[in-house]
Amino acid sequence: MHAPPIENLIEQFAKLPGIGRKSAERLAFHILNMPKEYALDMARSLVEAKDKICFCEKCQNLTDVSPCAICNDTRREKSIICVVESPKDVIAIEKMREYRGLYHVLHGALSPMDGIGPDDLKISSLLERIATGEVEEVIMATNPNVSGEATAMYLCRLLKPLGVRVTRIAHGIPVGGDLEYADEVTLLRAMEGRREM
Amino acid sequence: MHAPPIENLIEQFAKLPGIGRKSAERLAFHILNMPKEYALDMARSLVEAKDKICFCEKCQNLTDVSPCAICNDTRREKSIICVVESPKDVIAIEKMREYRGLYHVLHGALSPMDGIGPDDLKISSLLERIATGEVEEVIMATNPNVSGEATAMYLCRLLKPLGVRVTRIAHGIPVGGDLEYADEVTLLRAMEGRREM
Numbered sequence: 001m002h003a004p005p006i007e008n009l010i011e012q013f014a015k016l017p018g019i020g021r022k023s024a025e026r027l028a029f030h031i032l033n034m035p036k037e038y039a040l041d042m043a044r045s046l047v048e049a050k051d052k053i054c055f056c057e058k059c060q061n062l063t064d065v066s067p068c069a070i071c072n073d074t075r076r077e078k079s080i081i082c083v084v085e086s087p088k089d090v091i092a093i094e095k096m097r098e099y100r101g102l103y104h105v106l107h108g109a110l111s112p113m114d115g116i117g118p119d120d121l122k123i124s125s126l127l128e129r130i131a132t133g134e135v136e137e138v139i140m141a142t143n144p145n146v147s148g149e150a151t152a153m154y155l156c157r158l159l160k161p162l163g164v165r166v167t168r169i170a171h172g173i174p175v176g177g178d179l180e181y182a183d184e185v186t187l188l189r190a191m192e193g194r195r196e197m
Numbered sequence: 198m199h200a201p202p203i204e205n206l207i208e209q210f211a212k213l214p215g216i217g218r219k220s221a222e223r224l225a226f227h228i229l230n231m232p233k234e235y236a237l238d239m240a241r242s243l244v245e246a247k248d249k250i251c252f253c254e255k256c257q258n259l260t261d262v263s264p265c266a267i268c269n270d271t272r273r274e275k276s277i278i279c280v281v282e283s284p285k286d287v288i289a290i291e292k293m294r295e296y297r298g299l300y301h302v303l304h305g306a307l308s309p310m311d312g313i314g315p316d317d318l319k320i321s322s323l324l325e326r327i328a329t330g331e332v333e334e335v336i337m338a339t340n341p342n343v344s345g346e347a348t349a350m351y352l353c354r355l356l357k358p359l360g361v362r363v364t365r366i367a368h369g370i371p372v373g374g375d376l377e378y379a380d381e382v383t384l385l386r387a388m389e390g391r392r393e394m
Contacts, residue, residue: 001288003261009246012239017227018220029285030214031243032250032259039247042209043240046228049206050236053229062229064200088226091198 006032058129060105060122062087070094070103077101079136081129083155085109085143093141101139104129109147110154116147118154126155130162137165144171144189203229255326257302257319259284267291267300274298276333278326280352282306282340290338298336301326306344307351313344315351323352327359334362341368341386 002010006028013024031039055061056068059081063069070076070090080101084090090103106121129135138159142148156166172190173182182190199207203225210221228236252258253265256278260266267273267287277298281287287300303318326332335356339345353363369387370379379387 001291003250003259003265005242005246005249005261006259009242012242015235015239016224018223023215025285026215027213028246029283032246036247038212039243042212043243045202045206045209046236046240046243049202049225049229050233052202053200062200062203064202068200086226088222094198 055122058125059103060107060125061090061103062105075100078134080139081126081135081137082139082141083126083152084141085148085151089141101137104138106142106151109142109151111147111150121151123155123158127158127162130159130164135164137167140166140168252319255322256300257304257322258287258300259302272297275331277336278323278332278334279336279338280323280349281338282345282348286338298334301335303339303348306339306348308344308347318348320352320355324355324359327356327361332361334364337363337365 009028009031010021010024013019013027014021016024019027031042052064053062054064054066056063056066056071058067058071061068061070065072077100081104082093082099082101083104083106084093085106085108087105090105093099093103104122104126106123106126108116108121110116110118110121130138138155140152140155142151152168156168159166170193171186172193173186206225206228207218207221210216210224211218213221216224228239249261250259251261251263253260253263253268255264255268258265258267262269274297278301279290279296279298280301280303281290282303282305284302287302290296290300301319301323303320303323305313305318307313307315307318327335335352337349337352339348349365353365356363367390368383369390370383
């Protein structure tokens, strides 16, 4: 019913995650109502992001310069690597402004059900980094769910024989959270992880 | 914290209506995870939509050929024009598959609070169409809210002296709706609009 160029644009928007047909229509009409420069800027950003962004040769994070700004930062501790599933996790930890070590981005987690095995993750490059002998501790900051735990366990078994310390981030009640609403597994983890006061 | 090309893409997505910073980040990372062809297709759709879509010289609907497919369709009744606020309203009425007349898209509604007056709407082109003498009835299908009603009233006063019949779509309880949950104004309209059975 729509003119083909409108229909095409709607279909492109509808391919995005979390955008249904109705939202895609709303976005397409928004673009059509805006000055042309606006659509051109968006088109340019799409192409540039794909053209300029690559994996950092060291930590595998998404970056426009390789090695990335974090790997190149001489003030950061080279002896600690924090292993995360995705670039978004790096951003989350960086926002904390406390962690001063390096990262390694796996780009996923082990999930046999979805056909994601060790070869689909950036594991070999992690092993290469450990092999240099510079690294003393690897912090597993994969997500606290089935695939994240499985990935942490798998990597732990690979890394420990290499003589490196492997740690896991603590699970427990979120700060500001309410005991009453915590699920049993979280509560169990919080009890197990209790510390002297 | 993100590499500049990623940050740019996030900012472009965040400019879209209903897309906040978090959703924009999710969309940007989705693009980065997809094959390059996918981003290029989307960029191309954006540019093509802006390049190829224009206003129909007759009904002012968005189209890639002017006059548009509906205005050019010889099987449609030229004597009835349905006046709507936006191209989306044309799509909604066309989905009904019952209306066989033409349309006129105002691209907005009168709203003095937002600084939208008669000159901001496609009214002069509507008057030109009436002036040809081909039109017998104009159906006001603007939205049943303050600005839609004001627009319908304003146009009615302009058009009636030209000797054309002006009608307004019925307001009432939506089909499948529940009397209990209808607001008073809708209920009042439904009572006023009652018909012999």
